[in-house]
Amino acid sequence: MKVTVVGAGNVGATCADVLAYREIANEVILVDIKEGIAEGKALDIFQKAPITLYDTKTTGVNNDYSATKDSDVVVITSGLPRKPGMSRDDLIETNAGIVKMVTENVIKYSPDAIIIVVSNPLDVMTYQAHITANKSRNKVMGMAGVLDTARYRAFLAEELGVSVKDIQAMLLGGHGDTMVPLPRYTTVGGIPVTELIDAEKLDTIIDRTKFGGGELVKLMGTSAWYAPGAAAAQMVESIVRDQKRVFPVCIKLEGEYGIDDCYLGVPVILGKNGVEKVIELKLNDDEMALMQTSRKHVKEVMDVLDNLRK
Numbered sequence: 529m530k531v532t533v534v535g536a537g538n539v540g541a542t543c544a545d546v547l548a549y550r551e552i553a554n555e556v557i558l559v560d561i562k563e564g565i566a567e568g569k570a571l572d573i574f575q576k577a578p579i580t581l582y583d584t585k586t587t588g589v590n591n592d593y594s595a596t597k598d599s600d601v602v603v604i605t606s607g608l609p610r611k612p613g614m615s616r617d618d619l620i621e622t623n624a625g626i627v628k629m630v631t632e633n634v635i636k637y638s639p640d641a642i643i644i645v646v647s648n649p650l651d652v653m654t655y656q657a658h659i660t661a662n663k664s665r666n667k668v669m670g671m672a673g674v675l676d677t678a679r680y681r682a683f684l685a686e687e688l689g690v691s692v693k694d695i696q697a698m699l700l701g702g703h704g705d706t707m708v709p710l711p712r713y714t715t716v717g718g719i720p721v722t723e724l725i726d727a728e729k730l731d732t733i734i735d736r737t738k739f740g741g742g743e744l745v746k747l748m749g750t751s752a753w754y755a756p757g758a759a760a761a762q763m764v765e766s767i768v769r770d771q772k773r774v775f776p777v778c779i780k781l782e783g784e785y786g787i788d789d790c791y792l793g794v795p796v797i798l799g800k801n802g803v804e805k806v807i808e809l810k811l812n813d814d815e816m817a818l819m820q821t822s823r824k825h826v827k828e829v830m831d832v833l834d835n836l837r838k
Contacts, residue, residue, distance in 0.1 A: 529553040529768050532596040532638070534630050535605035536560035536588065538750075539646060541569045542757025543603055543764075548573050548584040552765045557596050558588040561606075566590060593633040599641045601767055602634045603671075603760050604657060607647035609751060620829065621836050623647055624656045631660040642767055642802045645670045645778075646760050650703040651791045652829045654778045658791070665780040666803040672703035673776025673793035674759040679740040680709070683733045688724055690716055697721075698809075699737070699776055700785075700793050701822030707793070708818040709734045713809070763798060770800040777803060784808045785816070790823050790830065 531553040533544045537560075544558045556573075560566035570588030577583070589595040596602065607623040627647050634641060643661060645668070647653040654670030661668050676699045685692040694717040701708035711730060714721040721730065736743070744752040766773040777796045781787045784794060784806050795807040811819060 529601075530555045530557070530599045531764055531768070532557040532559060532599040532602045532634070532641075533605065534559045534596075534602065534634070535607070535647075536562075536566035536569050537605060538753030539757045539760070540603070540605035541573075542753050543605065543646075543760045544570065544586060544757075545573050545576075546758050546761035547764060548577070548586050549580060549582055550761070550765065551582050551584050552761065552768055553584060553600075556584055556586045557599065558586065559591065559593065559596060560588070561591050563590045593637050596634065597637040599634075599638040601644065601764050602638060602641045603644045603646060603764065604630050604634070604653075605646040605757075605760070606630050607653070609648075620649060620652060620832050623649070623653060624833055624836065627653050627656045628660050631657045635661050635663075641667075643668045644760055644763055646756060648703075649829055651778055651793075651826045652833050655780070655791045655830055656833065658780060665782070666801060669763075669796075669803055670703075670778030670791065670793075671756070671760045671763055672778050673699055673795075674762060675756050676703065676707055676737060676740070676793075677776055678755055678759060680714075680733070680737040683736055684714070684716070684721065684725075687729065687733060688716060695721075698795055700795070700809075701819055702792060702826045703778070704741075705738045706818075706822040706825045707738055708815060708822055709737070710809070710811075710815060712812075712815075766798040767800060767802065772797050772799040772804065774798075774807065779803055779806065781806075785811065785819055787819070787823050790827050792819075792823060792826060 558566040558570040566588030570586040573586045645654045658668040681695040697714040776793045796803045797805040
């Protein structure tokens with residue numbers, strides 16, 4: 529199995545490191561536009577192999593997509609963070625151009641690859657990659673829900689004093705403050721979380737989850753990378769090993785949840801064919817209202833991209 533990670537920044541390099549360490553693929557290719565960055569980080573990861581004992585070969589290249597030929601899965605982390613004075617529209621236009629270029633190069637050499645988008649704004653960048661790749665929706669998806677759910681589970685474990693391993697949870701919707709938490713589908717060792725924590729404290733944890741990325745930016749002055757990189761690698765693992773795990777994944781909805789032609793996070797079964805099934809939960813009225821609010825927000829950002837493309 530061959531996996532390519534485009535973008536050798538903190539998230540991309542972390543993803544490549546986890547893929548190598550867990551021997552998820554035989555070969556991992558790391559690509560970056562900055563000379564020496566991908567080559568150096570890939571070499572560093574490879575030199576760690578004799579210490580932590582894995583056989584995955586990691587190779588870094590400078591903007592040479594021919595090295596990615598016949599990749600089974602490609603993770604796109606490329607893009608710029610929002611800078612002072614840059615509007616949301618500026619960020620969308622800049623990163624959409626990057627994601628479009630990367631996707632074109634990816635499918636040129638690996639037309640059958642499954643694509644996972646990590647670039648921000650996540651939902652609309654998944655849209656850009658999907659229309660550029662011109663693939664079925666099960667082959668192009670975005671990583672957001674896996675990360676958001678991990679943050680939610682971590683905060684719950686901390687509050688309850690239990691192992692994160694015993695917490696199962698699900699979040700839907702867009703990536704960010706319009707995500708849709710589902711306490712009804714959150715359990716601790718099979719016990720509904722609502723039986724273990726009061727509503728006010730649970731609401732506080734949900735709010736912290738929604739703004740989890742911003743909390744880290746305030747602390748570090750930059751975006752998170754360990755958890756996002758590992759989340760993307762976990763999705764790759766489910767595909768490469770055909771694990772058929774259930775994850776919240778950003779995908780184009782085609783009528784599910786009463787929503788059409790919008791890219792939102794929903795639970796799916798992830799296996800060797802990519803998204804093998806979209807799971808449609810029976811949401812109550814309040815949850816569905818939150819889902820529609822999330823849809824409206826994401827659609828507005830999609831419309832910005834559509835106007836920029838005219």
